[in-house]
Amino acid sequence: MERLDQQMNFILEVDKLKSIIRQNYLMDGSRRENDADHSWHLALMCAILSEHANEKINVVKTITMVLIHDLVEIDAGDTYAYDELANVSKRDRERKAADRIFHLLPEDQAAEIRSLWDEFEEGSTPEAKFANTLDKMLPLLLNAGSDGKSWKEHGVTLSQVLKRNEKTHEGSEALWEYELGIINKHVANGNLINQ
């Protein structure tokens, strides 16, 4: 039973992801999103939108990658995309978290999930590029859908969004083109500051 016990300890520990709160709101503006909400939505997007990846991707690998990509935030917390100071220490905090959380699993699965997380962070395989594209796209969709609620709270500018999304086209030119249409609309209506 040792193997199943280790797996169950991991399954129970990651329940904490549901309490990690992100900056962006649900589309109806009723509350901020949590990391489990976000990871579910990304996984479903991956299942529905994989045909738009620039390169052919392994779908189950990409879905598993997005399901686990934020688990490190259980220890390291959510780092807001546009908080430059917090982003400096992010990498170290998240690596320590990966060392603890993934290693609750049996050794073979710990190595597999750690490798998937490293691949997501590195962002150079077709799967990691597509996962990163979705991870950047989803908060933009929700921000747009909630009339720019968290953009306005933080005074986010067009150049910040473009810098944040400088690699989005690498995962999917089609989705990036779609995103650009949304960005332009929200610059025009003032939800994103035009600078």
Place this chain on the structure above:
Amino acid sequence: MERLDQQMNFILEVDKLKSIIRQNYLMDGSRRENDADHSWHLALMCAILSEHANEKINVVKTITMVLIHDLVEIDAGDTYAYDELANVSKRDRERKAADRIFHLLPEDQAAEIRSLWDEFEEGSTPEAKFANTLDKMLPLLLNAGSDGKSWKEHGVTLSQVLKRNEKTHEGSEALWEYELGIINKHVANGNLINQ
């Protein structure tokens, strides 16, 4: 662009799953779980625990199944497992919801997702059996982890839990054996009424 527009309409519509509140609590008892939290947790369990399925399963199919299995609750609402009256009308309400929500997608994907949902509801393939096993197991784990919080609120009995789980062994004998250990412990400590 019509195909991508349809896909994006679906992606935005399903954001509402995050606002469908279930009866069970997070393990720390801080709040009730929502359907997106739940679906994410199931998908990750599927990735980690698939080796325990009684029969070999297609993992990406099973994960996709659990990612979409509760979308009908956007229209039909969550029906508490032990609310017998509400469960009578559940099937009709959920079918109407499936007709609307899945058909936001392009026709081929709508048919594919509808078929996956029907398969989950039918519960007769190896994938549907395993998905149903996880769907029954997760709230039990969270109830056990929160010291039986929602069991005690609703006065849930052992016989209700056993009836609810009468098919759990069909997906995985190993997980069912693990669950039985938890159930016995919570009958012994009084969190589940012994009748």
